[in-house]
């Protein structure tokens with residue numbers, strides 16, 4: 231990434247990120263007009279995981295372009311933070327730890343790009359909000375940051391929730407069990423009040439990560455917006471709401487000022503979730519939009535369920551597990567939430583064993599550090615935790631089926647996982663570490679490391695360079 235751009239300027243502003251990606255050749259500009267219903271997501275899926283994001287310049291029937299894909303590649307993300315990809319979980323863990331010990335609160339400023347246009351009438355149908363999967367209930371906001379305030383003490387919360395567009399000024403929101411937004415809504419109900427909130431669309435990854443920080447790391451009595459300040463290296467900028475008691479993100483592309491009246495519900499779902507299944511249709515809280523503010527030239531931001539969520543919820547989960555394990559388990563080196571495990575159901579933990587029995591300790595500590603996990607596999611430090619074949623090799627050759635499997639029944643987990651109906655299911659831990667101490671039968675066979683550049687190769691008499 232361009233060395234001249236400082237981290238705060240970049241990671242606080244999605245507009246600056248899009249410009250930088252473009253300058254580096256890491257942005258695919260879709261020039262043809264595209265339908266926001268199905269076609270946009272179908273096209274985006276063709277590029278999923280590449281080291282390039284996508285800007286749909288012409289969305290049929292709308293003025294604003296649509297941006298997607300920043301989170302589907304850890305290489306792109308690492309660039310934005312001027313870090314190496316492998317350093318990302320530790321970097322995120324360090325920023326959160328820094329916020330926990332010395333929080334820098336956000337700053338309310340007078341002006342911000344999001345206030346450039348304050349719409350006189352609310353009409354969500356003017357926004358290019360895509361319909362992603364073929365059975366989705368309709369257009370969804372799926373990457374917006376919600377700011378709400380505790381009705382009792384005013385402490386701010388940041389989170390990401392999906393919102394179905396129901397009509398020009400109405401949304402329906404999915405709030406999972408245990409979320410702080412749900413807690414605030416319950417408090418508002420007890421007080422006989424409605425709950426104000428703002429929905430901030432098109433924000434930078436510092437804030438996206440702050441909102442995705444799990445409650446195990448950010449309890450409800452802390453202002454989670456300060457985590458974005460830790461990423462930015464300066465206070466996150468907010469502006470006052472024009473109608474709402476809740477602030478908006480000064481650098482957002484759009485902000486919706488909203489309110490929820492406790493008890494008012496609307497049908498929401500199905501929606502294609504990160505699990506690879508559809509979330510069910512059910513009555514969920516109705517959200518009234520009171521005002522729409524936006525930049526003069528906004529870009530609508532959406533994400534594709536899949537890798538983009540693995541690298542947001544998953545990465546933040548990894549960082550939190552890493553922080554806790556490093557405090558509690560001697561020898562922990564690295565953690566990865568596998569993609570086959572939907573980015574947050576299966577943690578692979580790597581340890582350099584120093585004492586017998588700590589593989590199982592690591593399993594228990596990992597489950598405690600992140601509630602949605604269903605499986606934990608612990609391996610030694612000679613196993614590549616990002617390579618599924620290597621992990622399987624450790625399981626088939628080192629896991630003792632008699633003593634190495636931990637099973638915990640009737641435990642709280644993630645409600646979107648079909649094996650956790652009503653949030654209750656069974657969790658499994660696999661201790662695939664070698665016995666400690668171990669004999670030569672567990673020594674991994676290796677060949678000498680050679681330097682290919684010192685040798686010449688040919689294929690059909692032509693010089694061959696091994697990739």
Ligand SMILES: Cc1cc2nc3c(=O)[nH]c(=O)nc-3n(C[C@H](O)[C@H](O)[C@H](O)COP(=O)(O)O)c2cc1C
Pocket residue numbers: 372373387388389390391392404405406407408409410411441442443444445533539542543
């Ligand atoms: C892209 C994305 C979509 C998400 N969608 C939802 C959702 O629809 N409902 C929900 O309750 N949590 C959702 N989450 C998870 C929460 O945002 C996340 O767990 C957050 O930490 C919750 O904040 P809280 O601890 O302050 O409640 C989503 C996360 C991401 C990154």
Ligand SMILES: [Mn+2]
Pocket residue numbers: 387388410445448449450454
């Ligand atoms: Mn919270």
